[in-house]
Amino acid sequence: MNFSIDGHAFSAEPHPGQCLRTFLRERGDFGVKKGCDQGDCGACTVWVDGAPIHSCLMPAFRAADRKVTTIQGLASGDALHPVQQAFLDAQAFQCGYCSAGMIMTIAALDETQRADLPRHLKGNLCRCTGYAAIHDAIDGVVNVSDDIAGNACGASLPNPFGPGIVTGHARYTMDLDVAGLTHLKVLRAPHAHARIRSIDKAPALAVPGVLAVFTWEDVPRRLYSTATHEDHLVDPDDTYMLDDVVRFVGQRVAAVVGESEAAAEAGCRALTVEYEVLPAVFDPELAMAPQAPVLHHKGGEAHGNVFAEIRGEVGSIAEGFAEADAIHERTYTTSRVQHVHLETHGSIAWKSDDGRIHVRTSSQAPFIAHEKLCHLFGFIPADLHVFTERVGGGFGGKQEMLTEDLCVLALLKLGRPVKWEYTREEQFIGASTRHQMTTRVKLGAKADGTLTAIEIRVVSNTGAYGGHGSETLAASLSSPMSAYRCANKKGEGFVVYTNMVPGGGFRGYGASQSTFAIECAMDDLAKLLGIDPFTLRRRNMVTADDWIEAIWSGVSDVEFGSYGLDQCMDLVEEALATGPRRPVPAGEHWAEGTGIALAMLESGPPTEHRSGAVMELLPDGRYHLAVGSTEMGNGSVTSHRQLAASVLGARAQDIDIINADTDKAPFDTGTFASTGTVVAGQAVMLTATALRQNILSYVARITATKPDDWALEADAVVGGNARISLVELHAKGTAAGHRFLAKRKAYLSPRTVAFNVQGIRLAVHRITGDIEILQSVHAADIGRLINPMQCRGQINGSIAMGLGWALTEHMDYDDTGHLKNAALRNYRIPSFADVPRTQILFADTYDTIGPLGAKAQGECAINPIAPAISNALFDATGVRFASLPFTPDRIFDQLQPRP
């Protein structure tokens, strides 16, 4: 068959059954991305004869004799297509994984179609941006600012990988051609709880192309947790790589390695497994009951299925409630949701000629994965190299080691390179989720609204394994409880094993769940007392003079490096009153309401967190920066360059950067818990400062002056009238044996706090349950903005994710623990049409703890979204929607007139 792809004509025979996407990628056209393989996400969009289509939905043979254009063929030579340029100008991407498909779709729109974007972009999903920057690109908005030496900090500078992202040349985890590559697939459990009696490998091994089958009998019998933290003891070691007991539908049963993915899959289908089905429990309250089936017999049986229990009380809530004029008490529940980073989990492992093992992975914590692999396989650390390339989103989902272990196992057994890439279905049934939590809140207050007691009880469903269980629970009892000043507070929480897919880290990390409960409860209390929600919050919210205290009287390392909650409240109140909004839709039955919610989040985790950086002056006068933290769309490579450039008086583009590589960068705990700026950024700043000192001291030494007499500029050191170019200095210094190198580490302590306030005005249709967001206002106190464009991007993305959690996303299980909607077409993350523009405002603060005045901001913005929507619905209808999500059936159920 004859093909023409991006102007290259050739003959080829696609495999029987092959789709155009895999045909293109097999040829090395890695710009074409896989997001779902079902025509739902649009990441694989290419043009066939000029019309955009999903390449995953077209058999490859149908592209014969047609003209196929991928993102890699869109530019004419060096001249970018105008849409590619617009994406760069607006920086219409974060992780960039959806960009190829998004650009191909947008570049084919005519004027009429551009006028109706909600409809015409419905086939392209983005999980990072909240679509705001994409809309900017289509409108021709330029969001980037100039890169001026010495002024990098505070400028909206572009992602250094942007040109690669918009042209399809950026390389993500799976975008690699490896000679002799084998493919791994796993058979997943069909039962929620079962003992594996036997696995017959023979039928699988008989499948042509199948190389090996691994079961629980083939793996190191070492317990570990897939969750990645610096201190592995915070997560229970309750997991085997492959186990003889399955505890949720979707757990790994066996791994099959084949010459192709198809062979490995066929091998999985051919395996014969005999199960002894065990009683299963899905509800954490039932799992806590004495007669419940116990999931784990690993030393903690005495506690049944309660893996962790956390309690604390300050003051006396008994006295607090006794003093109260009014008491509000209610239970609020949040739902289990998935991260849906568009790049699925996956890794590739191979051995180099020197015998070292290399693992290229899509991870937020490659250094911890490195440690865990050493633990599991008994490696000497120096023999193992773990690294990332571009990572297509994380949101906490990649704070897990889910694929690396089996790839390494297969590599050790077979000696050939191994790749394992999750399917979209596996993301839903075999990765992690947000912990479902049920929170009982009891508030006592004086008639004037002054809180006299706050009590919460949180039950967290951690699913079959306990990774992140205790930390998310602790987070749920921590900053949301610190956000209000009250003499009497009490919290208790339980992390409970059930036969569900495991919970994990997810943007907002436990605090999202309890913030939903507490912020809804505050509005319920406001209504009870007849006090305006702003007033009630202002009367009780923590102030800069307060001692930060959740439910424990012990001292913590959390301090106010800055405080801007009061500004955030004022900004949102003002904007709700005066800012732009859409009118209530025409027609009857619409009820309008407004709601607010606030959130406080510690900048970084209470667990240990450290990060290192190395910087070097290069012979051409530029700099090289190596930093351990992962870039997954969060923008850290951009902000790290800005921090370094600002210290060195350079331009950001003068700093080459490599990140998240255990060979090439110093240790970093991982990019999670909003540490990219406050820990890794701190390390970068300390390192840049040390390198500046190194350079200036050297100049002082060779000129017999003082370091303070000199200053660094873009390409030279300058002192009075003297000017020595960095090129000259480098040559001179290295010739004399000097090294222009610096390395520093940062450790997270103390921790500052960030604040976010969300305002929502909405209209709800009493008859159809439709919800229209009329106005969205968000104020953030995140200290100094290292890159304002990126800060807005993180907030827009958080808001979109919060809207999904509140309105459309939900993992829907049957009563045997099978997920019913393991696909993007019925899991429903927000599309372009679902996300309104948000007016984003910033408090004017400068943090004394974070680097160059900055605070953490990757997560906190999601926390007030869902409660603000519930509060607006409450305002509109008088009905409290206390369980996420607020789907039309639930609205309908509550709003229908009762006969």
Place this chain on the structure above:
Amino acid sequence: MKARAFSYVRSETLADAYAAFAQAGDASYISGGQSLVPALALRLQAPELLVDLGAVAEMHGVTLDGDMLRIGGLTRHAQMLTEPLIARHAPLLAQAAPHVAHPAIRNRGTLGGSVALADPASEFPAMMLAMDARMEIFGAAGTRLVPADAYFQDLYQTALEPGEILVALHVPSVGPRHRWAFDELTRRRGDYAMVGAGLQGLFEEDGRIEHIRIAFFSVAATPVRVKSVEAALAGRKIDAALIAHVQGLIDAELDPAEDEHLPPAMRLHLARVLLGRLLQTVSSPT
């Protein structure tokens, strides 16, 4: 997941395609492939052979023959929005088309493929009912025409016998006295409909309905007409009282299945809402 390694043949005539299908024993036709390919990838279907209909001449093109518009089965969803003959003679299709999937899917998906699959949540099959279309079917005995009312039989079951090909759709052309309307209610914008419907009717000069056909989708195993509503509307002029009256007939006409997230009571409620909106739309000339 990977599709089964099927073989592939591209037929240029209906007879060749039919023969290839019959010979294989385990074959599927591929038209636009936008539902078939995901089903293959999920192994919900795993045929040995794909018979590609893309080159069959009789299945291409849109032509007007007297009062009947013949739309070749391979006409793509996107063409519903661009083809002047469809805009003029079968405007309900053009009205429904923007709600069907999204542009990349509409660039590949075909009308014949959609009607042959007969997904009960799809827009176009229901519009066939509303427009009183006839299906041109090629089979062992040559070509026959099956009216939409006899075509949709059960969940994914149609009058198509194994191996038969839906060649074209014949749609009665609308005249100046016709009015039509389409709408659907979705969970998320652009999503599958919770309930959707289209209607097309012939109206007297004075606004009275001569006859009308109303077809719902996403409410049952097949697209369905609400005949008692149609009968109650015949000879009447639309007003608030009439709308309320026919909305009251919906409960007896539709019997949606139990669904945890869309209880039958809500589906019926939404169907009544939608019926009211559509009738309101056609109470004045389209």
